Amino acid sequence: MRLKLMVSMLTVGGLIGAALAADHALVVGVGQYPSLERSELKGPRQDAEEFAAFLKSKGFEVTLLLDSLATRGEILGKLEELSKSEEPLGRFVFYFAGHGTRSLSGDSALLPYDAEDSSPGHDIRGKDLAAAVRSIPASARTLVLDSCFSGGMLYSSKTIGRTWTSRYYVRNPVGAKGLDVQPVESSAAAGTALTADSDLCYVAASRHNEQAHEDVIDGRTRGIFTYYLLSSLKADPKSWGSVQSTVSSQVARHTDDLQHPSLSRGFSSTPTFEPKRQETASPTLGGTLLDQYTIDHFDPEKLRLTMDPNVTTLRVGDRLRFYARVGAPGYLVLLERGTSGKIQLLRPLAGEAVEDCRVDEGDIVRIPPAGRSFAPDAVGHERIKGILFTSREQAAALIEAFPRAASKGFDVIEAAQVPVKASESGPSGFYTADFVFEVIPKEEPARSGASPASFAMLPLLVAATLKTRSRKQRVTRRDP
Incomplete structure (x- = not known):
């Protein structure tokens, strides 16, 4: 745990006091969605537990919310509690593994345990999440999101990745085949809404028009992004830029170039989980x-x-x-x-x-x-x-x-x-x-009773x- 000094000047004597600024994290994993159809994910619980263990090893005080505990009210309530803390805070990390979605208006959102198919009322919209995290009086605020906010690439993702499961939930599928044909501005809004805040560092599993996936790795179902991210973080990288370079390459190779993690602009030179620093130089180009x-x-x-x-x-x-x-x-x-x-x-x-x-x-x-x-x-x-x-x-x-x-x-x-x-x-x-x-x-043959899943398995x-x-x-x- 890092020791920070908080200096307070009193009117008499100029007394200097020191206080411990604790690092906090809220880690959320949702794989069960009782009110959403065909939505089960096997990896988020494992991902959240492993990410929480990593943060604890770095001195963070971690609150872990899994499945039924990870409702909209509970997640936003924990963030509000931290925002009202009377004690000085150090670094803050929000981690989420689970489904993401996008509304018809282009708004991106995380889906908590109590998300409903009939209404987006329990969704956690990107702008609401940003406001809640920004209100926390921490020296640095980092959001790590292993979910996705665009339905682009549905056909390719399900066809190539035979063992993958997407972390994008389609509440209102477009057409019987589940294809999400969207203007670029609409799909881009899903990603940029969560990454455009200059004072918040977002480390996201995929680009605005891609899906994030989970896969069986080392005998267990895991988020592909979280697996490689933790491997990189455990190697004590110098900055988010080096993490981005390593993880993006590994995830792209694993997913046959379908998924590319993204980092908020301006944080390449910033040490992981630390306050933002001025950009200094481009990453180093590899040798192949x-x-x-x-x-x-x-x-x-x-x-x-x-x-x-x-x-x-x-x-x-x-x-x-x-x-x-x-x-x-x-x-x-x-x-x-x-x-x-x-x-x-x-x-x-x-x-x-x-x-x-x-x-x-x-x-x-x-x-x-x-x-x-x-x-x-x-x-x-x-x-x-x-x-x-x-x-x-x-x-x-x-x-x-x-x-x-x-x-x-x-x-x-x-x-x-x-x-x-x-x-x-x-x-x-x-x-x-x-x-x-x-x-x-070019021409989709008519398929009597065909479901999105059967269509997606076409060679x-x-x-x-x-x-x-x-x-x-x-x-x-x-x-x-």
Whole structure:
């Protein structure tokens, strides 16, 4: 337990007193939902117990709420008790493992034990949770959420992850097949509502348009995110940035690139569970192609990637294009991992060099150029990742890792063995952005009495992915 000094100056004598500032945590695990259909989760209780044990080993005073004890009233009541504490508080951590959901208006919410199918009245909305945690007079406030707030990727998640269970609950499923086709702004609201608060550190299991999953690991059902997060935290990392880099890579590999943990912007340089510190530098790029594909360093002011049409689910044959909005000079490289499972180079194209990747602040890069588009030709999910390098040397090293003869790219095992030459001038800055979307069959056959589960178990077609009708890309300047 850390010792902190609270100095109080009295009017007579200037007496100095010391008080112990205790670290507190509220840890919640909900796997049983008596009022929700087909909602049982096997991992949250295990996850919460293990996370509570870890925090206790670090000196935290932990309140553990499991299943029937984890009602909306009990959770918010415990937070309110801490907010009214007359004693000085040190660090505070809120941990939740269980279902998350999203309302039709885009609001994200955690589902406590007493959540109901007929009404969202017992849900804990993201903004209510943020307000409750912010009211606690602690030196640092961290929220760790092993749940998800978007139904995107339902088809791929259930098809590829045969042993996985999603921690997203669909109260109002869209269509008989359980597909959640939402505009990007709607799905993004689910994630950003929980991560946009600059004074609160959120460590979340997945991105805004992804699902968080649990799986059987080491003989027990666990949240995939919590399992790798605890492994990283027990190694005494220096900052949340190093945790994010390690855990994101491990979770992405475990889930076949379907789930990517996220960290609140601005906390990369902050030691775990400590007060926020000023950002100092980018994380260190790894030495293999897979390392560079999985590492994240998000800053939407430096790099933002969007897709047209602005949705998270497309059908085979639908046309699409991407826009990269650049906020700093550098070299923009685009990678893609599609339904084939191969990591491929989208920018630069064959015949182009690193100089063709040069961009300046304010550029909007349209890929492919006007009048042309991509078209997915297989069912599955696609991830497009942009990396903006401030160093020409590092951009060139990544590009050179892709022999032009290997047009089909590298699978995960191969990518983990492909070295990327280190920069002789040392580490330099970089920023990442990505976009994940799902491709579903062009024509869905009618299925008499088919349930979402039976539909989800259709075999995944593994084939070639995005095909472009253009071999050129163009940079468009933003209007002044």
